[in-house]
Amino acid sequence: MHFVEAKGILSSKNGMNIYRGCTHGCIYCDSRSLCYNMTHAFEDIEVKCNAPQLLEKALRSKRKRCMIGTGSMCDPYLPIEGELKLTRRCMELIEQYQFGVSVLTKSDLIVRDIELLDSINQQAKAVVQMTMTTCGEKLCSIIEPDVCGTRRRFEVLMEMKRCNIPTVVWLTPFLPYINDTEENLRGLLDYCGEAGVKGVICFGIGLTLRDGSREYFYSALDRHFKGLSDRYRREFGLSYEIVSAKHDRLMRILDDFCYKYGIMQNRECFAYLSELPEKYQQLTLF
Template identity: 85%
Template sequence: MHFVEAKGLLSSKNGMNIYRGCTHGCIYCDSRSLCYNMTHAFEDIEVKSNAPQLLEKALRSKRKKCMIGTGSMCDPYLPIEGELNLTRKCLELIEQYQFGAAVLTKSDLVLRDTELLASINQQAKAVVQMTMTTFDDSLCSIIEPAVCNTRRRFEVLMEMKRNNIPTVAWLTPFLPYINDTEENLRGLLGYCAEAGVKGIICFGIGLTLRDGNREYFYSALDRHFQGLSDRYRREYGLSYEIVSPNHDRLMGIFHEFCGKYGIMRNRECFEYLSELPEKYRQLTLF
């Protein structure tokens, strides 16, 4: 890892990425794409060492309370967070200034901050989002080799449920001919139902490939799924959107499930994640 003094932290939509790069090793990761102009090795994590100071300055200057999001590009709970505690320090500031928080992760390290997230949720709003792609944990260890398995992520969701912290699941991506099966989808949806998630984000049954992440993905296919990269090249060429042949059928199952259990999906989830209850915004008037 290496440290930088960043000039800013919050995006125009109040998102923050404290780290840049990742060590989870997910074979499909879009953040490897060349279009993001990363100037260092992906596993050499860039750390915004002044992130808490930048966040405090931004929160002090805001006239209205809002949700602060993290994890859209890089996981806020990388292993180095256990040492550096920058995500935690930022959450402490969010709590102090009575803003809301929405965190997106694959890591069970988020459990360390359960009490803090519960406190934020009591006074404003906190949402924990968990990405789950692969119900079979032996397959998960190939697709996402350096982060906790899906069963453990389900346990995280259950712990959030016990602490009355709302959750949203991201079921993405589904890799054609690997985890794009009805068995896999129903297994993940079963976890969602048991954990009582408020919403599920599923962009479709497939993935996206761009220059940079495509090469890494195909190299991983060659190591673990012999001949599959050739099939991808034949069927998809250099397409950005890689759509599973099972897309329509599995998305039908997804939408039927969400309707049955009253679970928000996709655009509803994004609206929910960005919305801070009116009663908390009104506190800034007094």
């Protein structure tokens, strides 16, 4: 890892990325794409060491409280967070200034901060988002090798449920000929149902590949799924959107499940994640 002094921390939509790069090793990661202009090795994590100071300044300048999001480009609970605690320090500021927070992660390290999330949720709003791609632990260890498995992520969701912290699950990506099966989808949906998730985000049964991420993905296929990268090249070429042949059937299963259990999907989820109830928005002197 290496440290930088960032110039700013919040985006125009109030999202923040404290780290840049990742060590989870997910074979499909879009953040590896060349279009993001990363100037260092992906596993050499860039640490915005002044993130808490920048966040406090940004929060103090807000006219209204809002939801602060993190995790869109880089997991805020990478292993180095266990040592550096920058995400925690930022969450403490969100609690102090009574803003809301939405966190997207694959890591069970978030449980360390469950009391903090609970406090934020009681005084404003906290939402934990968890990505799950496969209910098979062996397969999970191949496509997401250096982060906790799906069963553990389900256990994290259950811990959030016990604290009444709302959760949203990202069911993405589904890799054709790997995890795009009805059995896998139903297994993931069973986890979602038992955990009482508020929403499910799924952009379709497939994945996206760009320059940079495509090469890394095909290299992983060559290591773990012999001959499959050739099949991808024949069927999908250099397409950005890689759509599974099972897309329509599996999406009907997903849609029916969400309708049956009153679970929000995609657009409704994004509105919910970005919306802080009006009664919490008004600022007072701290």
